[in-house]
Amino acid sequence: MTLQAYLIVSAVLFSLGAVMFVSKRNTIAILMGVELVLNAAALNFVAFAYFTPSQASQLDGQIFAIFIILLAAAEAVVALGIALAAYKAYRHIQADQLVALKG
Amino acid sequence: MNLPELFFYLFAGVTVGFAVVVAFSTNLLHSAFTLFFLLFFMAGFYALLGGDFLAMVQLMVYAGGINVLLIFGTMLTADVAQPERSNLSFQGVLTFFSGVAFTAVLLAVFEHTTWPLLEQPAEVGPTTIDIGKLLLKEYVLPFEVISFLLVAAMVGAIMVVKGGKEQ
Numbered sequence: 001m002t003l004q005a006y007l008i009v010s011a012v013l014f015s016l017g018a019v020m021f022v023s024k025r026n027t028i029a030i031l032m033g034v035e036l037v038l039n040a041a042a043l044n045f046v047a048f049a050y051f052t053p054s055q056a057s058q059l060d061g062q063i064f065a066i067f068i069i070l071l072a073a074a075e076a077v078v079a080l081g082i083a084l085a086a087y088k089a090y091r092h093i094q095a096d097q098l099v100a101l102k103g
Numbered sequence: 104m105n106l107p108e109l110f111f112y113l114f115a116g117v118t119v120g121f122a123v124v125v126a127f128s129t130n131l132l133h134s135a136f137t138l139f140f141l142l143f144f145m146a147g148f149y150a151l152l153g154g155d156f157l158a159m160v161q162l163m164v165y166a167g168g169i170n171v172l173l174i175f176g177t178m179l180t181a182d183v184a185q186p187e188r189s190n191l192s193f194q195g196v197l198t199f200f201s202g203v204a205f206t207a208v209l210l211a212v213f214e215h216t217t218w219p220l221l222e223q224p225a226e227v228g229p230t231t232i233d234i235g236k237l238l239l240k241e242y243v244l245p246f247e248v249i250s251f252l253l254v255a256a257m258v259g260a261i262m263v264v265k266g267g268k269e270q
Contacts, residue, residue, distance in 0.1 A: 011209040019202035023192040050152040074256035080176040081260035
């Protein structure tokens, strides 16, 4: 397969994730959009590491993908903590109604 | 058509189809479970690209950890009375067309760029040993920073959920 094919798949995933986190009402759906975007980025890193590896090491892109997965884990934990705390306080997690911080 | 190519088209079709379901399903639980299988097929891409260790990390951390957490979060916060209306969009048409336009721009960029490709991608053997060496030599500082970040995120999440001052 060519590099372009992988880039097209990750571009579609990225756009769907971006559409999710600008348009969803539910906070957890927004989090799922972020996960899609992170997956698209990791797929790009791995595809570039395979087709155009860096001079230093063939595995640099895969190391980046591992870091992306770990960052996604940290981000999911904190975001779900915030979602649960918001649910305890307001009994819903609709992003368009969580306006307590609005000036 | 050789076998890796066949698998690529299989994974690409399934991944894109599942991503559409995740993005446009109106039941949040359907989105969560579809995302679970999407992450499995992403691991298939990594295996095709010579990342055997990375594919396992994706399966165990992403599908087994993060996505289970997402499903938990969905079930703990979902409106049980109306599950089929739990994942609504606002400005759906507008964002859909912006997304399509953005994808079209990206595809045009990919079409018009020449990448410095290798003539033949190198054969990749098992990568676990080399990844371990890289993580403990060249990337030891990011490795330590990210382990500290994970501890901080865990403690922070507990503080956020439990409130911190009620003892």
